[in-house]
Amino acid sequence: MIITTTHTLQNREIERYIGIVSGEAIMGANVVRDFLASVTDVIGGRSSAYENKLAEGREIAIREMEEKAQKLGANAVIGVDLDFETLREGMMMCIATGTAVYVKQ
Incomplete structure (x- = not known):
């Protein structure tokens, strides 16, 4: 299945x-991840724990949307x-x- 942010598909006819x-994906963060993220915020740098959670939520939401479209x-x-919302x-x-x-195929 083609999934795109554009409103047209090049060389394809809708x-x-x-x-x-x-x-939709609603994700909970745990206490350990929150603590590690707060440490990262204090010392600087990227929070891989939250980045991974965001990626997981994105993948779930896209997969669910794709399944609904197929149906x-x-x-x-x-x-x-x-x-993304808190x-x-x-x-x-x-x-x-x-x-x-x-x-059209």
């Missing part, structure tokens, strides 16, 4: 627009947007939203 699809008969999702301390959410389409 035969029909199926609808909006989305996938609707789509073979591509265009105009994909990723949004729900409350220790909880983050990633949402992937796009337009499910059928591309």
Whole structure:
């Protein structure tokens, strides 16, 4: 399945627009990761613990969005947007939203 942030597909014809699809991932961070991240914040540098959690949330949200698009008969999702939010301390959410389409083969 083609998944892209663009609204068109080069050298491909979109035969029909199926609808909006989305996938969500809500991730909790644990106390040890929070502590290690706070140490990194104090001494500087990147927090690989949180970067890994963000990547995991993104992958889950995109996979869920793709599965929903497939169930609707789509073979591509265009105009994909990723949004990351902090729900409350220790909880983050990633949402992937796009337009499910059928591309002429």
